[in-house]
Amino acid sequence: MNIAKTVMLMTLLTLVLVFAGGALGGQGGALFALVLAGALNMGSYWFSDKVVIKMYRGQQVHSGPLFEVVAQLCQRNQFSMPQVYMLPQSTPNAFATGRNPEHAVxxxxxxxxxxxxxxxxxxxxAHELAHVQHRDILIGSIAATLAGAIGFLAHMAQWSMLFGGGRDNEDSNPLGMILLMILGPIAAMLVQMAISRSxxxxADAGGARYCGNPRFLASALxxxxxxxxQRPMPKVNEATAHMFIVSPLSGGGLASLFSTHPPMAERIRRLEGMSV
Structure with a gap:
């Protein structure tokens, strides 16, 4: 169900990119923006483990309760053992990163x-290991690449309109360019956030299966x-907020549309209704 939804959302994000490229005068602009955004995001994808761990001052551990729990889960489910890090923050939270199960943190x-x-x-x-096994870091990087390309095209449209470049381009669509500038980045962000929530x-469902009891995770959440x-995490980098199991950022109402996490009540309800 979640895989099918993710594929649908990624397709929608691609269609927005195609529309954005067409509004600027064809496939060339969209391809250039996609390549540029891809180059920027691949660096983040490849080195995300080192960057984020350093950002939150993590220290690798080889023993203790956290390490033992991860080792037990990996042994039970026959997973590759990831690197395990402890972060010094007092606010309870957790995340996973790394480009694949063999290079995971x-x-x-x-x-x-x-x-x-x-x-x-x-x-x-188990939830974090599910992110690793589902390759959600890769999926998130692809979504960020598509959304970044759309944002880049919106900026190109803005400069084109300001300096009159669109008047000399027979393939450009002025109305489409205006819609791109206003709606393109918003649409891309909404779809990207929906992918993250999916x-x-x-990961909740996978984690429930890996640990053997959905109520373990429901109670933890x-x-x-x-x-x-009660005690929000200080100095949170918004670019990394989507990685945590519980969003360290506050927001409700309309802001929830742009949230990287689903409503907590819905996550808990689904877990409590699961059987494994």
Missing amino acids: VAATEGILQVLSRDELMGVM REFG SKLETANQ
């Missing part, structure tokens, strides 16, 4: 060990949401 904050039981910690780390649901509301 899972990380959790020190605060998560203070609020979760071992079973709940197992549910959280992958979170997928409830505690993590409460803790993050």
